[in-house]
Amino acid sequence: MWRNAPMRRYLWFTLPLPLSFLLYGYSLGLPFFLDDGAHFTILAQTNGFEFWGNFPTFPFYRPLVFTIWKSYESLTGSYDPVALHYLNVVIFGVSGVLVGQVARRLVMVKQREIVAPLAGTLFILFPFSYQAVTMVAALFHLTLVGGILLCLWAGVKWLDLPQYSALLVLCWTGAFVALFSHENGVLTAPLLFAYIVVIYRGQFPPLRRILMVGAPIVIFTAVYIWRWFNVRPQDATEVANGVDVSFAVLLQGITYPIVTGARLLSTVGDDAQPLIIILLVTVCTVLVVIWMIRNTTHVVLPMIFALGWYVIAILPAALFLTAGYVLGQTRLALFASVGSSIFWAILLVTLWHGRWRGRLVALIVTLLFLSVSIEFLEMRRFDFLRLATYQSDLLDSFEANNVAEASTVVINAPDFLTPQADDRRFLLGSEGVLFVDPAAEYALQFSINSSYDYSQVDVIAYPAIQRNTGFDFSVHPPTIGFDGVVEAVRSTDYVYVTQFNARDFEAVLVGGTQLTPPQTENNVLFDDNVGLENAEAIFTTDGFIDVVTHWTINTPDAIKIFAHVYCGDEFIGQSDGYMWGDTYPLAMWSANEAQTDRRRIYFDDVFTTDCLTVYVGLYYGADVTRLQAIDTVTNEQFENNQVPVQIVIEGQS
Numbered sequence: 001m002w003r004n005a006p007m008r009r010y011l012w013f014t015l016p017l018p019l020s021f022l023l024y025g026y027s028l029g030l031p032f033f034l035d036d037g038a039h040f041t042i043l044a045q046t047n048g049f050e051f052w053g054n055f056p057t058f059p060f061y062r063p064l065v066f067t068i069w070k071s072y073e074s075l076t077g078s079y080d081p082v083a084l085h086y087l088n089v090v091i092f093g094v095s096g097v098l099v100g101q102v103a104r105r106l107v108m109v110k111q112r113e114i115v116a117p118l119a120g121t122l123f124i125l126f127p128f129s130y131q132a133v134t135m136v137a138a139l140f141h142l143t144l145v146g147g148i149l150l151c152l153w154a155g156v157k158w159l160d161l162p163q164y165s166a167l168l169v170l171c172w173t174g175a176f177v178a179l180f181s182h183e184n185g186v187l188t189a190p191l192l193f194a195y196i197v198v199i200y201r202g203q204f205p206p207l208r209r210i211l212m213v214g215a216p217i218v219i220f221t222a223v224y225i226w227r228w229f230n231v232r233p234q235d236a237t238e239v240a241n242g243v244d245v246s247f248a249v250l251l252q253g254i255t256y257p258i259v260t261g262a263r264l265l266s267t268v269g270d271d272a273q274p275l276i277i278i279l280l281v282t283v284c285t286v287l288v289v290i291w292m293i294r295n296t297t298h299v300v301l302p303m304i305f306a307l308g309w310y311v312i313a314i315l316p317a318a319l320f321l322t323a324g325y326v327l328g329q330t331r332l333a334l335f336a337s338v339g340s341s342i343f344w345a346i347l348l349v350t351l352w353h354g355r356w357r358g359r360l361v362a363l364i365v366t367l368l369f370l371s372v373s374i375e376f377l378e379m380r381r382f383d384f385l386r387l388a389t390y391q392s393d394l395l396d397s398f399e400a401n402n403v404a405e406a407s408t409v410v411i412n413a414p415d416f417l418t419p420q421a422d423d424r425r426f427l428l429g430s431e432g433v434l435f436v437d438p439a440a441e442y443a444l445q446f447s448i449n450s451s452y453d454y455s456q457v458d459v460i461a462y463p464a465i466q467r468n469t470g471f472d473f474s475v476h477p478p479t480i481g482f483d484g485v486v487e488a489v490r491s492t493d494y495v496y497v498t499q500f501n502a503r504d505f506e507a508v509l510v511g512g513t514q515l516t517p518p519q520t521e522n523n524v525l526f527d528d529n530v531g532l533e534n535a536e537a538i539f540t541t542d543g544f545i546d547v548v549t550h551w552t553i554n555t556p557d558a559i560k561i562f563a564h565v566y567c568g569d570e571f572i573g574q575s576d577g578y579m580w581g582d583t584y585p586l587a588m589w590s591a592n593e594a595q596t597d598r599r600r601i602y603f604d605d606v607f608t609t610d611c612l613t614v615y616v617g618l619y620y621g622a623d624v625t626r627l628q629a630i631d632t633v634t635n636e637q638f639e640n641n642q643v644p645v646q647i648v649i650e651g652q653s
Helices: 007-013 016-029 036-043 063-076 081-104 109-125 127-134 136-160 165-179 183-200 207-231 243-263 273-294 297-320 323-328 330-352 356-400 443-448 482-489
Strands: 408-411 414-418 458-460 472-475 494-501 504-511 521-526 530-539 544-553 559-567 570-577 594-602 612-620 629-631 643-645 647-649
Touching (some): 007 081, 016 127, 016 356, 036 063, 063 081, 081 136, 109 330, 109 356, 127 330, 127 356, 136 165, 136 207, 165 183, 183 207, 243 273, 243 297, 356 414, 356 494, 356 504, 408 482, 521 643, 530 612, 544 559, 559 594
Parallel strands (some): 530 647
Antiparallel strands (some): 504 594, 559 612, 612 643
């Protein structure tokens, strides 16, 4: 009996659960991403039950997940990113365990002990799932998959053991969860009946029992479809453009190790048809080879079922979502990944139980899965953590400067990151990490991750000062030009600009009318026009120096600042450009205006203050001629027209 199996057997079967935390445990430290803030804003308008009726604020009929979130908020009083990310990882890990159990029932007895943990592990390793696990807003997809898998496993288990009525209740519960979590839940009943056909292969349980399992699910499905057509707009069923591209993007998941290898040779570009042909030929070849090796439906039929699952699961997204959306939203393949995992698990176990050549092939293919998935997921983990650090550091600066009570502009805040073409691992798709939907109000991203209201913070894009290297960095709109930037910052209390240091980036406080001047007096006059009244270089142990200077100007002119850093005689860093991160040139100042500028200079190596010297000065943008720097106390000119700046240690006065 299954309930009397040794404990180690169950631990072996539950391997996908700890593996999910091993790969995605970092997500517990992530903030809310994407449109989480928009979802929670919607939730604030309801008591949690309107979603089950007509609630036009949200464009999809997915009431169950909203009820889960609203219930959590009602019990705790807030939305906690740690708890909600934890929920995503748990559901994902449990789904991996259920994938193994669903696959286990498809194969012969001698293969079951290996195929179960292998299928579950391949599900957890599936590279395209990374967005679904790390973003709270993707819970719809996770509960869809978990619900369907629970329905299939519990339904068939009850058919085998009808004395356990709790299994039947679990089956119905899983179907209900899947249906009212996502539109693809309507596939639950077809998948369940197909699963029963493949498992029993003509030796079916009594029809009465099959109807007891399936009839309530059909009723749930009918109710959902009825509600969907009454609630959702009718144009939601229109076929989108670029179906072939969308289909090709999602189809890559069925043979992703092969696709990754093909990436080394070429790219598909905009033409998706060659990729589709390659993938279909690969899959058909695998099926023919397996048939020739085994010549039995006990292997081929379950693999065809798994392939059918994959294709059916990607069809709605391929048909009804635009290709541009699908290219950046690989989490849409999470549901389909169940079929891919089962397909490859059965193939690998079949090869393993064959001759030594088959074992060698199985081992090589398994290593390919591991290497491709782990490398890809590690790259995405790195990107997610960069976004999380950006958000955390910016919110810390907001709180330190009491931004909630001030006018603030953030320039070039990230929407999402994508690897450059040479760093991508698949033939199609952006492989991006999403932070904020371009259509969303960016201030929600700040407020939902803080106890303060930052709704007054403006976020704008100014591409002229965006200098990312090694990766693609998409900024949040609206995009404005030079005049618009000057107008936005000139009377703002605090100005933040996203700055780049190799593959890292952060929001740096560069200026604003409320920026505090440094304490060290300088009393320098440049060309009898611009005065440097105060200057300090704040040294940190984090690999950078912040040069803070306070300036006055008599007559506005096209003048730039330079700040140079030396270690002894070695030049080690600089920051040249207009005030406030190249957003507020002195030519745009008013006569006799006084402002404080802050600029960050990064170092590649670790230095101490013992060898460092920092100089600042001014030069004309037109011909790079330095302005004459005179000490107004001694009336002497500074050497090379550069003014030494006192270095202070961060945190010390």
